[in-house]
Amino acid sequence: MDVQHVLSWVIALAYFAFLIWIGIVASKKIKSFEGYIVAGRDIGFWMFTILVIASCMSGMTILGSSGLGFIGGWPTIWEQIFVPLSCALTILLFGTKLHRVAAKTGYLTLQDYLAHRFESPRLMRGLSGFAVFSVSLIYLVGQYTAVGITLQRVLHMDYSLSVIIGAIIVTFYVFLGGLYAVSWTSLVQGLILIVGVLAVAPIIIFKAGGLTHINETMAAIDPNLIKAAFPQVHPPYAGYSFMTPLYIVSFALLLSLGLASAPHVINNVLAARKNSYFKWSPLAAFAIYVVVFYLIKIVGFAARTMVVDGVIALPEGVANPQDFCLIVAVEHAFGPLVWTFFGMMVLAAVMSTTDRLLLTIGSSFAWDVYRNLFNNKASDESVTRVSRIVVFVSAAISIVLALNPPALLAWLIWMGIGVMLSVFVIPILAGLYWKGATRSGAVWSMVVGLISSFVFGYLGRFVFKLPFHFSFIPFIIALVVMVVVSLMTKPTSSEVIRDTETGFNF
């Protein structure tokens, strides 16, 4: 074992010990189920802002995004705008009102709001609970796979062992410390990531010859790589040239709204201590995230230039070599020792999404299914206990799945975000801002959105290529169904409209 290998283990073990310590300390703060899943609604401004960013920032954010930049150039930069925008929108568009109403009503999950606003304590809760549970589980398998790949690369361990060790650490601190542990670790993980990218990326760009040289090199490969979008032709003239203006519009909806409505992201708004945080938090979240994310993408461009210049080479014999471009660029620019620290940074990004997903699955099942559908008299202790059991069981299921990841895992994850857009965005937006939205409108919008997203997701993947992301059609269908059915059915009671502050006000 060489010095670098030993150092990698020392850093990794110290980091894991720190996470476990946070879990133990956080567990002492938990006195109720509210404490477990919304941290007693006591999260401060910066912890809240970073928690929202960290919930959106996954392994895909770091490795996949630079990899997409490597093959697709500047037209893929829109991903760098829409994902940070989803953080701002989840706080601004959904969070401001949800938090204010939750302070009076005591909502613990998004499903609490939907059940109340649409006067459907069982059907709406059951439908949305099913969607949350299944989509979060798919997402979780993807995150555990990323944990395994990163640990394998950093510690030179067997993949299966990497998945199991990484999963045990995350499950342990979520199991013990709930959202307290998730938010504290997210703050640390988010800061590691921000500082790491700000320190590393400019040096890699400089070592690649600077931004002008990078852009000139990409233009020599394909002039469209340095444009804001690829030409609107269908099918695309190359595998990487799918980011056309029409696709960008569908991508904007998918990421800005679909990700913003993902339960592991939106539920964070219920944990903020004060409503006044919603004043500047959207700006802070977007500004921080967009700078970090732009740098990650430009490092992907820099890596492409370094490959063309013969400075680095991507690994051979792997499924998506472009996703390794960031790792190879860091190793070249700083040597393997810095890669160890950088590897921890990638791991921090992956873990910060994984822990939030685990907690979301646990709380959705324990609160929405166990407590509100099957056992209304369940005590606080038993709901917390069920939540912890579900955290444990869902971790075990996703570890087994991650040991042999499904061949279409990446597609399944994108499918999951598409389902979020088609199922949740319309009922939440209509519920918050349109007094005319009714129970039947919301239920049918969700059902039709769910079914049509599976149909168009399948068709778009296996039957014919669409010139936009498949979720665009189910989203429009769900919108039409919500409006038409709501106009034809019994309006919501004025009492509920008043209590939920429904209307076009912010």
Add this chain to the structure above:
Amino acid sequence: MSGSIFGLAPVTFITVMGVPVVIIVLLALWGVTFDSRVVSAEKKKHEVNGGAA
């Protein structure tokens, strides 16, 4: 490349750098107007309730 900014055409450069700046300005406006919106909503609610304290 003549007339380019860091190797990008000016229109491309303004698009890819300008859109985040515009969003930042809009989010700053949201922050600046936040208090007045909350206060006017509270005032409206107060009036609807007949001015009762």
